Amino acid sequence: KQARELGLTTKAIIGHGAGYANFPNLEKQLGKELVSYLYNIDTAPAQNLDLEKLKPDVVPVVKEFIKRYAQKHNEPSPPAHATMGFGHAWMLLKTLDHAVQKYGSPTPDNIRKAALELEIPEGASPCGYGMKFAPPEHEYGGQNLASYPVVMQWVDQSVKVVWPAAMATAEPKIPMPAGNPLAAK
Known part of the structure; x- marks a missing residue:
């Protein structure tokens, strides 16, 4: 929330485990627009x-x-x-x-x-x-x-594995789409 308030813009936000592992919970706390397109690097949940x-x-x-x-x-x-x-x-x-x-x-x-x-x-x-x-x-x-580890991305309220190719379920969405409030202009 503070990132948005301070005007932070970026092409991607990449986290690792802990708070980033539970996208649905993060979305409840921060809102859909801030969590969409976040990345998490961790073991893939089955x-x-x-x-x-x-x-x-x-x-x-x-x-x-x-x-x-x-x-x-x-x-x-x-x-x-x-x-x-x-x-x-x-x-x-x-x-x-x-x-x-x-x-x-x-x-x-x-x-x-x-x-x-x-x-x-x-x-x-x-x-x-x-x-x-x-x-x-x-x-x-x-x-x-x-x-x-795998790289996962939260897109349309769903976890997508975007790397490595052997385990990928989708292509990564990078940079963040222009409609995202944190997307680089």
């Missing part, structure tokens, strides 16, 4: 992914989570962090299962070994991205080299 771009065996998992969440909370679309957390928990449970199946128990060392061995390709998780942890001697030791 309900915003194009399920056609996911591997067939993960699609029923995503649909079941969204269905159960809606039944329990009376919300047809879960908050972003609910499905993000679900996707991350799903990856952890896959890793724990691998540790138990291969090593017999989920000890810290067995979980670490399982995480380093397990490879989940892009599109085969509820997050859209894959999983492949770098070994300790790697420059990025312990990091998931197959994960990445």
